[in-house]
Amino acid sequence: MRTVKSGLILSALAAMLVFSGCSDKGQASQAQSGSGNGASISGKLSFYTSQPEEDATKLAAAFNQKYPGVDVAIFRSGTEEVTAKLQAEKQAGQIQADVLLLADSVTFESLKKQDLLQAYKSPELGEIPAELADPDGMYTGTKVMATVLATNTQKVKTAPTSWKVLTEAAAKDTGIMPSPLYSGAAAYNIGVLSRTDGFGWEFLQAVKDNGMAVIKGNGAVMKAVASGEKSYGMVVDFMVAREKAKGSPVELTYPEEGVPIITEPIGIMKDAKNTAAAQAFVDFVLSEDGQKLAAEIGYSPIRKGISAPQGLKSISEMKILSGDLAKLTDERESDKQKFIDMFGQ
Amino acid sequence: MSEIHPHSVSVQYKGKDHSILPQFVRRFRGGWAARLLGVPAVLLLFVFPVAKLVWLSFQSDAGITLAHYRELIHQERFWITLQSTVTVVLGSTALSLLLGTVFAWFVAYTDIGRKRMLHPAILLCFILPSYVLTLSWSSFIGPQGWVSQLLQWINPGLTPWSMYSMGGIIFVMGIHHFPLVYMLTLDVFRKIPRDLEWAARAGGLGKFKTFCRITLPLALPGLTAGGLLVFLASLDNFGIPAFLGTPVNISVLSTLIYEEIVGFGPSAFARGASLSVLLGTAAVLGSLLQWMLLRKSHAPDAVQPDSVPRYSLGKFRKPVSAALWAFLLLITAVPVSSMISLSLKRAYGLGLTASNLTFDNYRYILFENPRVWTSIQNSLILSLVTMLVCLAAGSLFAYLRVRKPSPWTKAAEIAASVPYTLPGIVFALSMILVWMEPIPGWNPGIYGTMSILFIAYICRFLILQIRTGVTAFMQIDASIEEAARVSGAGIRRRWTAVLLPLVLPGLLTGGILVFLMSLTELTVSALLYASGSQTIGVTIFSFEQAGDTLYSTALSSLIVALIGAGGAVLLLIRKWNSRQGEGGHSHEY
Numbered sequence: 001m002r003t004v005k006s007g008l009i010l011s012a013l014a015a016m017l018v019f020s021g022c023s024d025k026g027q028a029s030q031a032q033s034g035s036g037n038g039a040s041i042s043g044k045l046s047f048y049t050s051q052p053e054e055d056a057t058k059l060a061a062a063f064n065q066k067y068p069g070v071d072v073a074i075f076r077s078g079t080e081e082v083t084a085k086l087q088a089e090k091q092a093g094q095i096q097a098d099v100l101l102l103a104d105s106v107t108f109e110s111l112k113k114q115d116l117l118q119a120y121k122s123p124e125l126g127e128i129p130a131e132l133a134d135p136d137g138m139y140t141g142t143k144v145m146a147t148v149l150a151t152n153t154q155k156v157k158t159a160p161t162s163w164k165v166l167t168e169a170a171a172k173d174t175g176i177m178p179s180p181l182y183s184g185a186a187a188y189n190i191g192v193l194s195r196t197d198g199f200g201w202e203f204l205q206a207v208k209d210n211g212m213a214v215i216k217g218n219g220a221v222m223k224a225v226a227s228g229e230k231s232y233g234m235v236v237d238f239m240v241a242r243e244k245a246k247g248s249p250v251e252l253t254y255p256e257e258g259v260p261i262i263t264e265p266i267g268i269m270k271d272a273k274n275t276a277a278a279q280a281f282v283d284f285v286l287s288e289d290g291q292k293l294a295a296e297i298g299y300s301p302i303r304k305g306i307s308a309p310q311g312l313k314s315i316s317e318m319k320i321l322s323g324d325l326a327k328l329t330d331e332r333e334s335d336k337q338k339f340i341d342m343f344g345q
Numbered sequence: 346m347s348e349i350h351p352h353s354v355s356v357q358y359k360g361k362d363h364s365i366l367p368q369f370v371r372r373f374r375g376g377w378a379a380r381l382l383g384v385p386a387v388l389l390l391f392v393f394p395v396a397k398l399v400w401l402s403f404q405s406d407a408g409i410t411l412a413h414y415r416e417l418i419h420q421e422r423f424w425i426t427l428q429s430t431v432t433v434v435l436g437s438t439a440l441s442l443l444l445g446t447v448f449a450w451f452v453a454y455t456d457i458g459r460k461r462m463l464h465p466a467i468l469l470c471f472i473l474p475s476y477v478l479t480l481s482w483s484s485f486i487g488p489q490g491w492v493s494q495l496l497q498w499i500n501p502g503l504t505p506w507s508m509y510s511m512g513g514i515i516f517v518m519g520i521h522h523f524p525l526v527y528m529l530t531l532d533v534f535r536k537i538p539r540d541l542e543w544a545a546r547a548g549g550l551g552k553f554k555t556f557c558r559i560t561l562p563l564a565l566p567g568l569t570a571g572g573l574l575v576f577l578a579s580l581d582n583f584g585i586p587a588f589l590g591t592p593v594n595i596s597v598l599s600t601l602i603y604e605e606i607v608g609f610g611p612s613a614f615a616r617g618a619s620l621s622v623l624l625g626t627a628a629v630l631g632s633l634l635q636w637m638l639l640r641k642s643h644a645p646d647a648v649q650p651d652s653v654p655r656y657s658l659g660k661f662r663k664p665v666s667a668a669l670w671a672f673l674l675l676i677t678a679v680p681v682s683s684m685i686s687l688s689l690k691r692a693y694g695l696g697l698t699a700s701n702l703t704f705d706n707y708r709y710i711l712f713e714n715p716r717v718w719t720s721i722q723n724s725l726i727l728s729l730v731t732m733l734v735c736l737a738a739g740s741l742f743a744y745l746r747v748r749k750p751s752p753w754t755k756a757a758e759i760a761a762s763v764p765y766t767l768p769g770i771v772f773a774l775s776m777i778l779v780w781m782e783p784i785p786g787w788n789p790g791i792y793g794t795m796s797i798l799f800i801a802y803i804c805r806f807l808i809l810q811i812r813t814g815v816t817a818f819m820q821i822d823a824s825i826e827e828a829a830r831v832s833g834a835g836i837r838r839r840w841t842a843v844l845l846p847l848v849l850p851g852l853l854t855g856g857i858l859v860f861l862m863s864l865t866e867l868t869v870s871a872l873l874y875a876s877g878s879q880t881i882g883v884t885i886f887s888f889e890q891a892g893d894t895l896y897s898t899a900l901s902s903l904i905v906a907l908i909g910a911g912g913a914v915l916l917l918i919r920k921w922n923s924r925q926g927e928g929g930h931s932h933e934y
Contacts, residue, residue, distance in 0.1 A: 046876055047876075048876065053714065053716070053888065053891060053893060053896070054709070054714070054893070057713065057714050057715070073876045073877040074716055074876060075875060075876030075877075076716075076887065076891075077887065077890075080608055081607045081608060083610065084606070084609055084610030084611075084613075085607070085610070085875070086610075087610035087611050088610050088611055088777070088781070088792075088793075089792070089793050089875075091611045091781055091782075092780075092781040092782070092788055092792040092793060093782070093788025093790070094788065094790060094793070096875060097876075181604065181608040182608065182890075213593060213594070214594055215591075216591060216592065216891075217892065218892070219891040219892025219893060220592060220890065220891065220892040221892070222892055223693055223892035223894060226692075227487070227693055228488050229488050229507075243692070246691070246692040247691075247692055248692055248693065340422060341421075341422075343594070344422055344425060344594065
């Protein structure tokens with residue numbers, strides 16, 4: 001004989017009644033703002049980023065060693081998807097993010113325009129090149145990242161010297177690049193390249209006609225080149241150096257025409273629920289420890305006096321391709337749309 | 346995501362009026378309370394989201410408009426996507442039909458060995474989440490996979506075809522859905538009276554002609570229903586085209602909607618809504634067709650399935666059995682093993698040698714990345730709560746539906762089936778639209794938290810529990826309850842001593858199904874998750890998108906183990922259930 005809890009019917013009935021309200025057990029705990037005493041920093045910090053999963057996790061862990069009371073919740077996706085998410089949250093009435101670390105300054109310019117950021121001038125700013133931080137203190141670069149040419153050494157014996165290789169027979173159907181609909185770096189590159197003399201949309205069209213594949217993010221581009229699926233990739237430099245160090249058959253080239261660089265800026269949301277922790281986080285990322293960590297992970301740091309990891313150029317050694325920030329910001333969406341039309345993505 | 350379509354469970358209701366309703370039900374019946382609570386709840390949860398979605402697709406600042414649809418028609422990308430969708434859906438449906446019919450025919454009619462073991466092996470393809478199956482195949486065929494190594498060994502110039510192509514999508518979708526066709530056709534085949542076939546043979550028709558003229562026409566309704574079911578599942582599927590198509594610019598409607606929403610945010614809601622209306626309409630039409638077919642083919646329901654083999658394979662028995670087994674192993678076990686071997690590599694792009702083997706990827710996802718743990722916890726909590734709520738509410742509703750059929754309950758059931766009939770991505774978008782601002786100016790703060798996932802999962806999977814519940818209650822004649830009542834058992838005693846022991850196994854089967862579906866859900870979560878509310882499926886998807894294949898395969902391998910455990914529990918319950926069924930009448934109370 002089996003006995004079943006007599007409460008089952010009642011709970012079933014209750015479930016039916018509750019059902020009209022559809023269970024609120026899942027309410028995520030509301031973030032509390034800083035503990036109030038100001039001295040110790042604690043509470044939940046919502047960190048939205050486009051960094052690779054592993055790097056974001058390491059950064060949060062290192063921050064936690066210094067501030068063990070803060071619970072960092074990470075949301076990670078491509079820059080363009082993170083900003084879309086922010087827009088959706090804004091429409092839903094509440095932006096969940098406290099701190100943002102996304103690919104490029106253009107993204108932050110547009111957020112600044114929409115009045116979604118708050119100014120914060122970190123005490124660490126003195127050690128950061130002024131031109132790589134927003135004069136109003138809305139965002140600050142955290143590292144230097146060039147987009148370079150990656151090649152698979154098993155497929156390509158002599159490293160190319162120019163971006164033009166992507167339009168040549170050598171790279172026919174073997175090139176791959178990240179999508180500007182997902183990757184902020186890619187969106188920035190498209191913006192810069194399409195406005196650079198000698199490149200323009202014609203160059204992109206030629207690249208497309210040469211059979212360039214478009215994949216979601218830089219990580220996926222790296223994977224395709226490392227595995228030999230593709231021979232040439234347009235990808236952010238640190239990934240190539242890191243993969244090469246792991247033993248993958250890849251090589252990186254800084255093309256002679258120059259490279260677009262992004263700075264992965266960090267900024268605090270206007271409606272941040274935990275400003276104290278957010279500011280501590282920004283300070284940490286820009287501090288000597290934070291920058292050393294970045295270099296360890298394999299990024300070119302932005303802070304003066306910390307050298308770039310092996311295999312990467314530092315900012316002074318690069319020839320930089322850049323564009324007009326205001327223009328790039330205004331035309332980001334139409335650039336993406338143009339890209340869709342051209343690449344039929 | 347694997348889907349067991351509610352329509353595959355056909356149910357007929359006896360419209361008898363039983364006056365032995367438990368008291369609370371009687372109080373509720375026709376009662377204001379039930380309607381006051383029930384009607385708004387059903388409307389808010391199941392009807393309103395869809396209405397809002399449709400409304401948005403016709404809405405603009407200037408009032409009602411067709412502008413969003415016009416914009417679509419002028420986009421080359423839309424037509425390319427439509428073409429890919431049709432190709433993928435038709436191609437994979439054809440493949441599923443072929444495989445499903447072949448397997449069903451062998452299992453139903455011939456004397457191949459180990460049928461009992463073959464059944465779960467066939468279902469395995471479907472039980473594995475589509476993205477796990479996809480990852481298995483992409484690592485198996487990929488440049489780092491076993492096939493590639495084999496070809497290299499034969500001839501260094503040989504490379505396998507790419508899974509990241511139309512063919513790859515069609516293939517994986519076909520093998521993922523063929524068990525659906527198999528399940529539906531198996532019974533149909535068994536119900537075809539063998540005397541008809543004998544008569545045809547006696548009349549001088551050959552084996553092949555008999556099959557074409559007798560077996561096939563009789564099996565056709567079942568086959569068509571199976572085909573439509575696969576058609577719906579393919580329309581709904583997001584995982585396979587997202588993993589295999591997106592990297593190479595192949596979009597189908599479900600992935601296009603996803604790309605629009607996550608890539609452009611609210612500015613793309615109207616575009617996404619109009620795409621969703623098109624996709625949803627196709628799915629609803631397919632469901633209606635299927636429902637009509639199933640109603641038509643209820644006629645032979647009275648026929649007992651006849652599972653005695655009709656053809657002896659004789660000396661071919663062993664080779665045929667071996668061939669079937671080899672095929673099943675090749676489409677699941679081998680790719681899964683290849684995926685596991687990939688997840689043990691030190692770096693992507695290295696050969697598979699002892700020095701490159703490592704457990705680092707597992708260590709990372711289990712101990713070094715707290716977010717993976719969070720996602721596992723989230724998925725477990727989500728699926729547990731969804732299961733419990735569905736068990737309680739779904740079973741109770743199923744009881745009402747069986748014992749007290751009325752237009753109200755019928756309408757409620759149809760409403761509850763909407764979230765499941767709609768493709769997942771469409772349903773998820775409608776959830777965003779509703780819970781962002783249910784009433785203009787009021788933001789309940791549900792979007793962007795776990796709550797929206799709870800609501801979405803429960804709404805989407807409730808119908809599965811209702812259908813299994815209805816089937817379970819249908820098998821119990823009202824007279825049993827009546828007997829208990831006459832013997833003086835009160836309502837509580839009637840449930841605990843009579844009803845629950847009889848229906849619990851059936852209800853639990855539904856519950857476990859809901860649990861498994863929720864545990865590995867990807868489509869709905871992909872649009873609705875936020876920081877802190879990521880699920881297992883989303884985590885695997887994010888790893889894969891970011892190029893972290895070693896981590897995505899490691900986590901997928903863990904999921905395979907989890908599902909294996911879940912499947913084992915399900916089989917045990919089934920066993921217990923069948924024993925219960927046999928001894929059901931000799932229960933002692």
